[in-house]
Amino acid sequence: MSSYFIxxxxxxxxxxxxxxxxxNPANTIIGLVRDKTATEKKVSEELSGRKNVHLIQGDMVDYASLKKAVDEIATIxxxxxxxxxxxAAFLSVWAAFEPFSLLAKEPEKLEKELVDMFTVxxxxNIHLFNLITPLVLKGNGKKIIAISSGLGDQEMAINYELFQNAPYSISKTALDMAVAKFHAEYRKDDVLFMCISPGMVDTGYIDPETALLNDMIGKFMKYAPDFNGPTPIDVAIQRILSVMDKSSVEAGDGGKSLSQFGNKQWL
Ligand SMILES: NC(=O)c1ccc[n+]([C@@H]2O[C@H](COP(=O)([O-])OP(=O)(O)OC[C@H]3O[C@@H](n4cnc5c(N)ncnc54)[C@H](OP(=O)(O)O)[C@@H]3O)[C@@H](O)[C@H]2O)c1
Incomplete structure (x- = not known):
């Protein structure tokens, strides 16, 4: 029986x-959402009868709500x-495709985007990890996984001229470093902090018809010639859970940022 907070x-x-x-009915699943009523409805419609699913209201930009959420988790x-x-992450459509030079036409919007990305x-996540680690130290699994992105990988940006998604990519590189720092602190306690990226997954947030997507996809195909579009969501999650399951502090995975394949192959 395992407990998960997502x-x-x-x-x-x-x-x-x-x-x-x-x-698995033996698992206890606790999810953080901004709109609890709407998600309760979705869970009751799509996961009806799953008594092991609990929802808690909270916002990544509201420290007090995260603190309250952690208290609620402890009660459950x-x-x-x-x-x-x-x-949870802020994913932007506005800055998804254009390079800095075009985003620069709206400097205030660009600045807000950069700050919002960093804040969420x-x-x-840093606030969340600080608040929740005491509960994880008392648990059996002792794994804190941040979902990151291959777009945060500097080598990929450099080698494939991947200027797209700049503010988001910067935030994911920073998240990778934050996780490395948490690992550096908690390695002695055998808590695994690591980042896992899902690859490109179709969650419906980008219109596949948009021409702007093609340039990025072209770069993805240069990087990974076998890449043939977004991974189905069920497969992506199976892969992440498999990497999470296999990874451990003992195996030297702490603080790393790995892909859905458990390595640095992002697509
Ligand atoms: N999809 C991909 O291809 C892809 C690729 C690489 C990495 N990732 C990463 O995978 C993770 C999930 O991505 P996704 O594609 O599933 O994104 P998504 O469909 O946009 O979902 C993002 C989730 O984060 C929540 N969220 C956003 N801001 C929040 C805040 N301030 N407080 C609390 N919750 C907040 C959203 O809540 P609301 O529903 O209330 O808006 C939503 O449930 C992210 O970390 C993303 O960076 C995704």
Missing amino acids: TGVARGLGFEFVRQLST TGGKLDYVIAN NVVG
């Missing part, structure tokens, strides 16, 4: 984590937690 479970990868992990689990999957994807 952020951003209202849709996308987060909801699929809940769907797959809750198939009896003061301990096995696994954390820090999945980096600061929010």
Whole structure:
């Protein structure tokens, strides 16, 4: 019997984590959402009868709500937690395709985008890890996984002229470093902090018809000639859970940022 806390479970990868992990009735699944009522409805419609799914309201930009969420988790689990999957993130469409030189035409919007990315994807997770690690130290799983992105990999940006998604990519590189720092602190306690990226997954947030996507996909295909489009969401989550399952502090995975394949092959 394992307990999992997953952020951003209202849709996308987060909801699929809940769907797959809750198939085992012995698991306790706790999800953080911004709109609890709407997600309760979705869970009752799509995962009806799963009594092991609990939803908690919280926002990654609201420290008080994260603190309250951690108190609620402790009440549900009896003061301990096995696994954390820090999945929630701000993904932008506005800055997804254009290079800095074009984003620069709206400097205030660009600045807000950079700050919002950092606030949600980096600061929010740092607060969450600080608040939740005491529960994980008392649990059995002792794994805190942040969902990152290959777009945060500097080599890929450099070698494939991948200027797309700049603010988001910067936030994921920073998240990778934050996780490395948490590992550096908690390695002695055998808590595995690591980042796992899902690859490109179709969650419906980008219109596949948009011409702007083609340039990025072209670069992806140069990077990975076998790449033939987004991974189905169920497969992506199976791969992440497999990497999470196999990884350990003892095996030297702590602080690393790995792909869905358990290596640095991002696509
Ligand atoms: N999809 C991909 O191809 C891909 C590729 C690489 C990495 N990733 C990573 O995978 C993870 C999931 O991505 P996804 O594609 O499933 O994204 P998504 O469909 O946009 O879902 C993001 C989730 O995060 C939540 N969220 C956003 N801001 C939040 C905040 N301030 N507080 C609390 N929750 C917040 C959203 O909540 P609401 O529903 O309330 O908006 C939503 O449930 C992210 O970390 C993303 O960076 C995805």
